[in-house]
Each structure stands twice: as structure tokens, then as C-alpha cells.
Amino acid sequence: MEKESATIHIQTRLTPSEYEPFKTVIENFDIKKAELFRKVILSNEKNMVEVSGSVEETDAQKRIIFLANKTSNNINQIAKKLNQAYRGEVVSERNYHKIMNELIGVRSAFEKGMDKC
Template identity: 30%
Template sequence: MKLSFPFGVVMCAQGRGFTPREQGPRRGERQLMARPKKHGDEASKPVSFRLAESERLAYLAKCEAAGLSPSDFFRQCVLTNRTQIVARPKASADRNRLLFLVNKTSNNMNQLAYRANSDHLAGKLSEDKYEALIDNLELIARYLKATINHVD
């Protein structure tokens, strides 16, 4: 059986005719199909955040109690300003500098405590000197923490 098409006759190997499909891309070529453009104010940008398991369960319970999906519940709470958020004040340059110095100092203090502990266990540092050193390190740490609270 022979079929006639505008571009010629197509026969299969067994001698039967068939309807050819439209020619797609050749090997190594990609056929690009544009996705239809969305119009309007549709939700297209994802927003995500992490929650602890207990917070997640509480969030989902509130969503279910409100009869809304988690996305709709979040939109309603945030976009209609049904929440009250207390903004933290930005840290001043002085506070940032102090935090940097405290972090550096804490690192050095940890190194001193480690060395004192290993020397004490090896018998190179007496019990009295070891306790005095640890007490001084704790005093310095308390002083640094107190200083952070009084900046700004």
C-alpha cells in the first residue's frame, strides 16, 4: 500500500505505508520550546525558611486550624501585617570591633586553658598554679562578657 503525501510517498520496510511525524530536531540539536509567559501578579518567586521540628508542627497546626495551606497562611500573616516584629538595632562600629577583639581574645584564652590542662595532667604544672590560672581565665571571660553588654 502506498500513501501519498505532499512531500512524497512513504513506505515502511514491510511495504506498508505509514503517516510520518513532523520532523523534530536532528541528532545533537535541541528543540527549544518557549514556555508561555505568565501575566498578572501570580506567585512565581519561592520563599523558604527553616524551622525546628517543634516549630514546624506548631506552624502546621496553626495552618490547619485556620483552614489554609501553609503558603496561604504565611501570605495572610505577613502581607496583611497580622504579626508584630521587633527589629533588632544594628550594631555600631564600636560594638562590631569589640566583638572581633573578644573573639580573638577568647581563642587565645582557650589555647592557654588547653595548654594549662595538658601541662597539669603531665605533672608539669602544680595544682595551685593550675587553679589560679583557670580562675584568672574565668575572671577575664566574665569581664569581657560584661563589657559587651555595656557597649552602645
């Protein structure tokens, strides 16, 4: 049986504090970084780690982000149309300020809601 060669390259970054225990092993046991991390990864019996969040949570987060982007875009489009109407003298200054204040309120409520997510 032919030996399978390692051809997949994996790269990651660690903070200095995360790297420190590995650095000690590398220096004291004269082992290359790649060899050490390969052994660490493959020593996990099932080659699995616990990842926070389920697929459903991730899908829900993606949906929230999509809706937030869409809502933000709609608010910006309304503000743009209002500005164009005001410059074209289609909307009175009184109505312009009233609607802009309402839009600012909507934006503030939206931002507060997003902060809670």
C-alpha cells in the same frame, strides 16, 4: 501587563503552640499552608516587622564575640606554651603550677565577665 509569578521560596519552623492558631484556620477554611502564610505575610501593610536590637547593638555583639574568641584563643596558646616549656624542663614545677593557677584565675574571671554579657 504581565502577571509576576512567585518564584522566591521561604521556609520556617514553628513550635506546635505557635502553629496551633494557623492549624485551626487551615482545617476550618480548607486553605493550603502556603496560601495562608503568604496572605499573613503580605497583609502587613508595610511588609515590615519589629526586630529586637539595632544595627549598632548587633555590631557590638559581633565585636564582643570576636574579642571573646580571640581572648580565649590567647589563653589556650599561653597554656599550651607553658605545658611545652614544663615538659621540656624549661620551667620549674613550682613556676608551672603558679602560672597555671593564674591562668585558671584569668579564665574564671573571663567566664564570669562573659556571663554578664
